[in-house]
Amino acid sequence: MTIKDLRESDSAEYKFRLLTTNDGRFSDHPGVILNVTDVRLEMVPSSVSEGGRLTLLCKTRCTLDHIPEYIWYKNGRVTQPVTSSNRLIPDQETSSNRLIRDPVSREDAGRYSCGVKGSVDLNSTEETITIMYAPKNTSVSVSPSGEIMEGSSVTLTCSSDANPPVDKYTWYKKTVTSPKASGQSYSITNIRSEDNGEYYCEAQNEYVRLNSSFVSVDVQYGPKNISVSVSPSGKIVEGSSVTLTCSSDANPPVDKYTWYKKTVTSPKASGQSYSITNVRSEDSGEYYCEAENKYGRLNSSSVSVDIQLKQSLVSGVVGITVVVLVLILCLSGFIWFxxxxxxxxxxxxxxxxTQNNGQTDxxxxxxxxxxxxxxxxxxxxxxxxxxxxxxxxxxxxxxxxxxxxxxxxxxxxxxxxxxxxxxxxxxxxxxxxxxxxxxxxxxxxxxxxxxxxxxxxxxxxxx
Structure with a gap:
């Protein structure tokens, strides 16, 4: 009788019986006792976290006439200690061998077995070693990649390496303390210019939490919120200088500024700033700028430039007028008098x-x-x-x-x-x-x- 794939459960007393044509029955007595022994692999503790200590114990109950030498296998291949902290400790009393990992890293995870060297049939079954560790290599991907137009949609996805796997994802925008969303994916529909910025996710399992690196969401849009500032502000004296500056919110930034004077169709100048030196009274009026990038153009509201005469000239004109009026009044009074x-x-x-008509001439x-x-x-x-x-x-x-x-x-x-x-x-x-x-x-x-x-x-x- 041949027993294949012998197991420890096959251990027992075996007997055989003979049957003859005359219904004779013969049995051996006593039978044959079969003791099946094996090589066992034990792990202490049964589960370990990264950074902890792991001990692998290989045992056999076989009666050997010598101290056995054990072979270690990882994922079907022979493995040996790779660091000084990993060592084989022979134990003559128990005929066992220990493999110690201290500290444990993620690379130590896998399928382990052991065997008695020189005895091909004396191998243990495989045990899977799982290393528990916090989230690592957390990253964010953006879809679609590249330029994101205002009004479209975008999806952010968070990935992380952790054991056990991450059970909680939280999304944040840089410079904003409150979370934006939760879940492994974060979708923004009808995206606006206000959504422009850098985002990151936080991955958490039962051990610890870890933040990803930042990913930029670049929302593209045409010019908006255009305004014009005047320097110096207030009244501008004739003969001085004035500078108009145009500001705009746009992505990509405005690449062309054009200046116009109200009621005048042809442009006055180009560039973000427009300077008028030695201003004259005819420079008075309302001005506006036009901002343009590859997605569109937009005009600002008008700003008034008020050119005032010089104070000395005004004083002279007023003085002469007063003198002339005084002279006219004096002359009129003198003529009346x-x-x-x-x-x-x-x-x-x-x-x-009449009184002297009658008198002598x-x-x-x-x-x-x-x-x-x-x-x-x-x-x-x-x-x-x-x-x-x-x-x-x-x-x-x-x-x-x-x-x-x-x-x-x-x-x-x-x-x-x-x-x-x-x-x-x-x-x-x-x-x-x-x-x-x-x-x-x-x-x-x-x-x-x-x-x-x-x-x-x-x-x-x-x-």
Whole structure:
């Protein structure tokens, strides 16, 4: 009888029986005792974590006449200690051999067996050694790879080497403390420019957690949020300089800036900054910029540039205006005063002429000075060319021999001036006697020498 694939369970007492044609039965007694022994491989402890200590124990219950030498196998191949911490320890008392791994690494995981050297049939069964370790080599992949257009979708996937396998994945965005999502994959639909940035995942099993490296999500979009700043801000004095700067949010960055002035179709300049030196009043107006990249173009809102005149020029213009207004007011008042004075003097002369009509003509009270008083503005303008530069008239009236101090009035006649003419003057002097010294009309007629009239009309040569 042949027993193949002999096992320890095959150990027993075996007997055989003979049967004859005459129904005879014969059995051996006692039978044959078969003791099946084997080589066993034991692992202590039964499971181990990376960095711990592992001991492999190989045993046999076979009765040998010598101390056996054991052979170790890993994944079907003969293996030997690879570090000084791994050593074979013979044990004559138990006829065993130990293989120690200290510390254990992931590379120690696999299928192990042992056997008795020189006895091909004395081999142990295989035992699988599992090394427990925290997540390692955690990484993130992005799909689709390359450029990601705004409005499309993207999926991030986290991978990690761990035993036992990772049971929890958490997603984070760099600079943001709160988690974005959980699960081995993280999908972003209808992606926006705000989703641009760096992401990473956290892998965790029952031993520890580990973060992956960062992966960049680059969302591509056209220009947006365009604005224009003015330096210096506020009022800009004529003759100074001003710089307009255009800012825009775009990915990839804006590669072309164009400047326009409102109501003007042709561009004023190009570049992110537009400088105007020695600004003038005609540079005032509203300006805007156009930002463009390969995904589109967009205009900014208009910004106003207000050019102010220099303060000295403004002060000069205001001063001249004030002086001119004051001169006009003074001249108007002077002409009004002259007109009123001329009218008053003419009325007094007419009254006196009426009083002295009955008296002798040998001593006239005053001469006719009607040519020297103002009649009307129109007449003065018409006769300006025929009049002399200066006119003086003095009239003295005396009704008493005792009167020494003459009474006089001065009238200045203002004529429209030309380059060759000057101002005309008229002076009238009257001396009215008091009640005590007043002469009667008859007495006045007897003393004609007291009554006189002088008219001076100096003439200046015209140039």
């Amino acid at each position: 002259r007109k009123k004075s001329s009218q008053s003097t003419s009325d007094e002369g007419n009254i006196r002429d 040998s001593s006239p009270v005053y001469d006719n000075i009607s040519d020297m008083v103002m009649t009307s503005t129109a007449a003065q303008t018409a006769d300006t060319d025929n009049q002399d530069d200066l006119h003086y008239a003095s009239v003295y009236y005396s009704s008493s021999n005792e009167q020494e101090e003459p009474l006089y009035s001065t009238i200045q006649l203002s004529q429209p001036q030309k380059q060759e003419e000057e101002v005309q003057y008229a002076a009238l002097k009257f001396n009215c006697p008091s009640a005590a010294t007043r002469l009667t009309t008859r007495e006045a007629e007897e003393e004609p020498s007291m009554l006189y009239n002088t008219v001076n009309n100096p003439r200046n040569k015209r140039t």
